[in-house]
Amino acid sequence: MADKASVKKVVLAYSGGLDTSVILKWLQTTYNCEVVTFTADLGQGEELEPARKKAELLGIKPDNIFVEDLREEFVRDYVFPMFRANTVYEGQYLLGTSIARPLIAKRQIDILRATGADAVSHGATGKGNDQVRFELSYYALEPDVTVIAPWREWDLTSRTKLIEFAEQHQIPIAKDKRGEAPFSVDANLLHSSSEGKVLEDPSLPAPEDVHMRTISPEDAPDQPTLISISFEKGDAVAIDGEPLSPATILTRLNALGKANGVGRLDLVENRFVGMKSRGVYETPGGTILLAAHRAIESITLDRGAAHLKDELMPRYAELIYNGFWFSPEREMLQAAIDLSQKDVSGVVRLKLYKGNVIVTGRESPNSLYDQELVTFEDGAVAYDHRDAAGFIKLNALRLRTLGARRRRAEG
Numbered sequence: 001m002a003d004k005a006s007v008k009k010v011v012l013a014y015s016g017g018l019d020t021s022v023i024l025k026w027l028q029t030t031y032n033c034e035v036v037t038f039t040a041d042l043g044q045g046e047e048l049e050p051a052r053k054k055a056e057l058l059g060i061k062p063d064n065i066f067v068e069d070l071r072e073e074f075v076r077d078y079v080f081p082m083f084r085a086n087t088v089y090e091g092q093y094l095l096g097t098s099i100a101r102p103l104i105a106k107r108q109i110d111i112l113r114a115t116g117a118d119a120v121s122h123g124a125t126g127k128g129n130d131q132v133r134f135e136l137s138y139y140a141l142e143p144d145v146t147v148i149a150p151w152r153e154w155d156l157t158s159r160t161k162l163i164e165f166a167e168q169h170q171i172p173i174a175k176d177k178r179g180e181a182p183f184s185v186d187a188n189l190l191h192s193s194s195e196g197k198v199l200e201d202p203s204l205p206a207p208e209d210v211h212m213r214t215i216s217p218e219d220a221p222d223q224p225t226l227i228s229i230s231f232e233k234g235d236a237v238a239i240d241g242e243p244l245s246p247a248t249i250l251t252r253l254n255a256l257g258k259a260n261g262v263g264r265l266d267l268v269e270n271r272f273v274g275m276k277s278r279g280v281y282e283t284p285g286g287t288i289l290l291a292a293h294r295a296i297e298s299i300t301l302d303r304g305a306a307h308l309k310d311e312l313m314p315r316y317a318e319l320i321y322n323g324f325w326f327s328p329e330r331e332m333l334q335a336a337i338d339l340s341q342k343d344v345s346g347v348v349r350l351k352l353y354k355g356n357v358i359v360t361g362r363e364s365p366n367s368l369y370d371q372e373l374v375t376f377e378d379g380a381v382a383y384d385h386r387d388a389a390g391f392i393k394l395n396a397l398r399l400r401t402l403g404a405r406r407r408r409a410e411g
Helices: 018-031 049-057 071-084 098-115 130-141 159-168 246-259 284-300 303-322 328-340 387-409
Strands: 009-013 034-041 065-069 119-121 146-148 184-187 192-195 225-232 235-239 264-270 276-282 346-353 356-363
Touching: 009 018, 009 098, 018 034, 018 159, 034 049, 034 098, 049 065, 065 098, 071 098, 071 235, 071 246, 071 284, 071 328, 098 119, 098 130, 098 303, 130 146, 130 303, 225 246, 225 284, 235 246, 235 284, 246 284, 246 346, 284 303, 284 346, 284 356, 303 328
Parallel strands: 009 034, 009 119, 034 065, 119 146
Antiparallel strands: 184 192, 192 276, 225 235, 225 346, 264 276, 346 356
16 A cells, blocks of 8 residues: 555556545545546447546546547557557457556656646456556556555455445445446447456356447357458558558448457466456457558568567567566567568458458559469569479478488487
């Protein structure tokens, strides 16, 4: 627990929900401090003005309430750099929750400096990854900052106790929030994730009402949707030839993915804190974007560069998942990844159909694909079939040597 006497003003990551509203009042009563609230619009699809009004109702001065639209910054400076690496954690997860935390933490530190606050606080629990992600980011950006993590300090260990605290301190609670939620949800422009409660048994299928960002593939149209995505230096810049901003591109892809049942994932993952957890993720636009980016890379990246990127990617994904976005090793990897993208420009055509993303074509002014080299027809001048014999013999030399030794040993 932080030294209560030293904490005068705290910047709280605030959603306006039950948990963070209780945290707001708990900070005021426990630390006897001033609270600054920060609410970020990352495309979660909720109206944010109620959070502002609720903060005012709980006694927060208007100058200490920050509500910011960060959707463009989120996609441009966090999501797109991550997708340049084709990043997936443990082979499947597109890191929708993980990539949002460093931006929220960064803005909290910015606001701390602007308001003269001396501490930051978040609503992440003591069992999850988010506490690590938030706090590693805080310390990377402001090494001596005081961090208050209520879930590791207070005794409000159940929803009943949270509601009792809220009622005791006249914190408004919506009627639909009084009952136990069937599962917890985190959402932003990249994805939605659901976990806990009815999802905790990984042997059971997720109820259909868990899915909020996609229709069921079975209910998707019987006719495919055809689209094209244009890339410049590894980033998507247009859909069907129409130039769009980063956040607008992801929003448009989300709608296309939703309508075609694209982007569902039911995953048991390894948390950084040591336990396994089951999550149900929906990343419709990101799933389309990943397939398209790999397709444009397939004709523009040299084999050595492409294979090296694939080797580096799991390490890069692990750094993001574990909360090391602001670490020097992530920045080093990012520099290498970004350099690889200088010629990754062109257009990819895709077919979206009942949960599938199917690449149907790709073209680029920087293409390394040479039809004359790969054709089975006569006439190729850059490749002599007879050269393959020496190539194979040189590569087989060590295998032949090992085979000869094995034969001698067998007598």
